[in-house]
Amino acid sequence: MQSFTTLTGVAAPLLRPNIDTGTIIASRFMRSRSIDLGEKLFSDWRYAADGSENADFVLNQEPYRHAKILLGGINFGCGSSREAAVYALMKFGISCVIAPSFGEIFFDNACQNGLLPIELPEDVVVSLADAIKRANSAELTVDLLTRRITTPQGDTVGFTIAEDRRTSLLEGLDETALVLRHSDEIDAFRDADRRTRPWLYERSAL
Amino acid sequence: MAALPRSLFSKIWDSHVIRELGADRTLIQIDRHLLHEATSRDAFDGLRRRGLAPKSVAATFGVVDHDPSTQPGRTWMTYLPARERISAMQQNCREFGIELLDVNDSRQGIVHVIAPELGITLPGATIVCGDSHTATSGGLGAWAWGIGTTEIERVLATQAMILRRPKTMRVNFHGSLPAGVYAKDLILAFIGRHGIAVGSGFAVEYAGETIRGLGIEARLTVCNMSIEFGARSGLIAPDDATINYIAGRPFAPSGKLWDQAVADWHHLPSDDGAAFDREIALDCSNLHPQITWGTSPQDVIAIDEAIPDPSTAPVERRSAMVNALDYMGLSPGMRMEGLPIDVAFIGSCTNARLSDLEIAARMVRGRKVPEHVTAFVVPGSTAVKHVAEAAGLDVVFREAGFGWRESGCSMCQTLGGDSVPPGQRSISTTNRNFEGRQGPQARTHLASPAMVAAAAVAGRIVDTRKQPVLF
DSSP states (O other), X not given: OOOOSEXXXXXXXXXXXXXXXXXXXOGGGSSOXXXXXXXXXXXXHHBOXXXXXXXXXXXXXXXXXXXXXXXXXXXXXXXXXXXXXXXXXXXXXXXXXXXXXXXXXXXXXXXXXXXXEEEOOHHHHHHHHHXXXXXXXXXXXXXTTTTEEEOTTSOEEEOOOOHHHHHHHHHTOOHHHHHHTTHHHHHHHHHHHHHHOGGGTOOSOO | OXXXXXXXXXXXXXXXXXXXXXXXXXXXXXXEEEEETTTOHHHHHHHXXXXXXXXXXXXXXEXXXXXSOOSTTXXXXXXXXXXXXXXXXXXXXXXXXXXXXXXXXXXXXXXXXXXXXXXXXXTTOEEEESSGGGGGGGGGTOEEEEOOHHHHHHHHHHSEEEEEOOEEEEEEEESOOXXXXXXXXXHHHHHHHHOTTTTTTEEEEEESHHHHTSOHHHHXXXXXXXXXXXXXXXXXXXXXXXXXXXXXXXXXXXXXXXXXXXXXXXXXXXXXXXXXXXXXXXEOTTOOOEEEOSSSTTSEEETTSBOOOGGGSOHHHHHHHHHHHHHHTOXXXXXXXXXXXXXXXXXXXXXXXXXXHHHHHHHHTTOOOOTTOEEEEOOSBHHHHHHHHHTTHHHHHXXXXXXXXXXSSGGGTTOTTOOOOTTOEEEESSSOOOTTTTSTTOEEEEOOHHHHHHHHHHTBOOOGGGSOOOO
16 A cells, blocks of 8 residues: 655645545446546536536635645545545545544545545634635645644644554555464464354355 | 343454454454445455455355346346446456356345345354445344455455454334334434434444334344444344344255354343443334435434424534535425425335335335336345235336336446436435435435335325325
8 A cells, every 4th residue: 555654735625524435436437447536536516517627616726626635524435435435536636634524434445545534623624724725825734754734834733543543554554464464363263263153154055 | 250241242243353453453353245346346456466365255245236237137238337347246256266146146136135135144243345335234133334445355365354343332212113104214313313423433233122123124224324324333133033034045054053053143132231332212102204305314304394494503514404405406494295206216225125115015006106207116136026026016016107127226326327317306215315326416315115105106205104005
């Protein structure tokens, strides 16, 4: 997985609550690998029915069309388990989402792909959005090493993230490789479990 | 010293711990892994890159459900845009030796419908699937939850996952459901009262005499909606009804193994005095049929209530409510009753099992869907379709003007070529009324099968309790 250490880039405010993963990437764009997920990110909000850009949508405006960071509302990434929501954000160029809370599956998927999800109280997220709008530059710096966000005005906001998640993002850890290292224990567990719960290991209808 | 009383969830968790890894992380064994074509493709590629074979093909079941056409006589190739992913699923399952319930297999159906139906879901088992509605299987007392594609690859490779132990919540439902009120109304009412994130971080157990009184299929409906209030998993303790439901199903244990399994399952229900991090109660004895008015499952009211006014709602919800009303073309104070509809959809992993179709058929028998309304039924599985046909339900629906389709995810989320046209109003037995879920600019109202069927033949939203069953 891609590692995350520090990131400086344009942050786009999209503070609507409960933005679901199907809004981030609609199911009809996941059917073929020939479709560019980044282009289809937030498609129903970003484009009119004729395919033209909707000028009111934040990611169609300068400088936000170059966003690397997204400021979201509560329960960001709720709904469907689709990891493609994370792929679509990353393909667009966004590798950090800052929101008051996240859908659990989205949060896990983000951490599996090097997209940093940062949880901060709603008033702090709103103040970051205000800081961007007030400044000439809409850039924030997110530093996972020091767990700090720096605003264009030079103010800093601290954040917390579980230490193992932080380490794994910093190192770009492959968690599957980590689990594979426990293969002997998994096998031993399964051998013992097979004796206590054999019905889960025998397949009667094949 | 006597052992501490444990909850259903705690018992399942404890019996699946391979190893504690420190920092609140635990390596957990996965008993059953369900795969469908919409989220597993990259996981197979990952396995291939690592040069690995699946750890247990016996524990892994593949099905094609999201993409195929639901048109009568369909094959896997009928709907052109679906071919790429279905074909990849077929090749991947063949290459890795995983049994695939393909489009024209008599056991095919929506993954969360077939898992219980085929006896793949068993009480006390850990079950994962790359799909947020995997909690459906919790209705049989399994701990089941949705995962991402990277995690699918991990489970294929190891039958294990590194997890943080969720907090536990018990929701106690009291009172018996009034006539015309169903499991869907119960869970929508709960979400309406407590909001769509109340379950975040929790494994939820549904309990109380209302739940005990529900049939197994209705319990699956309740658990199915867990993710709609943020809970990744939702469980109901197995009882005699559960055991009777599972007995004799194709993948269920039999003979000596069955006896052993049943003896084990009797120990699963939460012990008296088991502790939960949170408990919530809901009285169901005065519940009315529910219907959503907005673009989130928490935007729900009883059919005889008025649409709420954002200006009197909690401040933090106001702007979302205004957006929702605008998207839905509705105003505060309006009544849902009488609102004309364009589309009625009976389908999905939430409400397309046999009992759902029976309830819906009672409402439409002897009536006609008006000319301007598109109505169709997509049975939750091919088996449900066949049993419904044997009971003559397909004739009831067809004579009333409904389409009678093959099984798949279909119009629940714009799949298989089925969608609600822009701006049109749909009443649907599905689980999500998010913007664009049933198609760009589609307006979705979630309700029970009885409410959807009653609306389909009335051409407008009605109170199912006021529409008499004709015969």
